[in-house]
Amino acid sequence: AQRVTQxxxxxxxxxxxxxxxxxxxxxxxxxxxxxxxxxxxxxxxLLLRHISRESIKGFTADLNKGETSFHLKKPFAxxxxxxxxxxxxxxxxxxxxxxxxxxxxxxLP
Amino acid sequence: xxxxxxxxKFRILKIGQSMTLQCTQDMNHNYMxxxxxxxxxxxxxxxxxxxxxxTDKGEVPNGYNVSRSTTEDFPLRLELAAPSQTSVYFCASxxxxxxxxxxxxGSRLTVL
Numbered sequence: 001a002q003r004v005t006q007x008x009x010x011x012x013x014x015x016x017x018x019x020x021x022x023x024x025x026x027x028x029x030x031x032x033x034x035x036x037x038x039x040x041x042x043x044x045x046l047l048l049r050h051i052s053r054e055s056i057k058g059f060t061a062d063l064n065k066g067e068t069s070f071h072l073k074k075p076f077a078x079x080x081x082x083x084x085x086x087x088x089x090x091x092x093x094x095x096x097x098x099x100x101x102x103x104x105x106x107x108l109p
Numbered sequence: 110x111x112x113x114x115x116x117x118k119f120r121i122l123k124i125g126q127s128m129t130l131q132c133t134q135d136m137n138h139n140y141m142x143x144x145x146x147x148x149x150x151x152x153x154x155x156x157x158x159x160x161x162x163x164t165d166k167g168e169v170p171n172g173y174n175v176s177r178s179t180t181e182d183f184p185l186r187l188e189l190a191a192p193s194q195t196s197v198y199f200c201a202s203x204x205x206x207x208x209x210x211x212x213x214x215g216s217r218l219t220v221l
Contacts, residue, residue, distance in 0.1 A: 009149060032208055044199065044212040086152060090208035095159050097142060097208060098168065101151035 002027050004089050006100035013077045014108045021072040021103045023061075023087030032090040033063055033070040036099075039083045047072075047085070057081070082107045111135050115200050115213035122190040122220045130185040130216050132200030140203045141183040142210065143167075143175065145196040152199065158183055159205065190220045 003026040013019050025031055035047040048056045050063040050070060061072045070087060087100040116131045134141065139160045144152040144167075154167030158177040172194060174186045183202075187194055197217050201210040 006151070034208070036210075043214055044201075044210075046209050049209065088210075092206070092208075094165070095140060095205075096154060096157065096165075096167065097210065098154055099144070099152035101149065 002089065002091055002096070002098060004087050004098055004100035006085075006087055006103050008103045009101070010104045010106065012106045012108055015079055016076050019072075019074040019077045019081065019105065021085050021087075021105065023070045023072065023100060025068050025070065025087075025089050027068075027089060027091060029091060029093045031063070031065075032092065033061070034088040034090065035059070035061055035070075035072050036086045036088055037083050038086070044086070077107050079107045079109065081105060113200055113202055113211050113213035115198075115216050117216060118214065119217045120219070122187075122218065124190060124192065124220060126190050127186070127188050128190065128218075130187075130198055130200075130218070132183045132185065132213060133181050134183075134200075134202045134211070135181065136202065136211065137180065138202035138211070139180065139205050141177070142201045142203075143173075143183070143185045144199045144201065145169065145194075146199060146215070147196050155185065155198075187218075192220050194218065195220045 005024045033050045037047045038044045086102045113134045142157040143155040153169045156175040158164045200213040
C-alpha cells in the first residue's frame, strides 16, 4: 500500500544547530516527493520538490530511491523555521497526492 | 487573483445535520483535492477530481460526498454529521501533472 511515514511528531532543535526531518515512502511506481510547510496562521505551502533539486530557505532534500527516503535537511536552524512540516507523495498512476502525519519543528533560542 | 477560496471558515454542526463545504479556484486548475487535518494524523485525502464530471475516492471517503460540475468548484458534502468528522478541512488544486498544490485557508468544522 502507498504510504508516507514521518516518524517524529515533534522535533526540538537549538538555533544554529543542524536540522533533519525524516520522511520515508512506500510506492511501487515512480514517486514524486514534496515537502510542504505550514507556518503559524498561514496556509500550507510548498517548500520544495525533489525534481527541482533546489535549496529553499536553506533547506535541501534528496530523494534516495534505494532507502525510499526524502529527508529534509538544513545545516543551521533559524527561529523562523519553527512550523509544521509535511512530506507528500504524488502518485502519477492515479493522480493521488498523499501526505505524512507531519512533524512539528520547534527551534529553541 | 484569489487562488483557492473555502467557505465557511468555521462551522458548528449538531450530530445528524448536513452541510456543504464550498471550494472554488480561479486558476483554471483541472485537479482538485479535499483533505482533512487532524492532530497527530496529518492530512488525509478524502476525495479528488481530475476534471469536471470526474471524482475519485481518496483514503477516507466514508461519510462524505463530492461533485464537480465546473472546473472552478469542488464542494464537499457531509450528509449525516458525526463527532468523528470534527476536523479542519482543506481544499487544494493543481494543474495536471504539475502536482504542486495550492491550498485554501481551511474550514474548521465541529460536530457536537
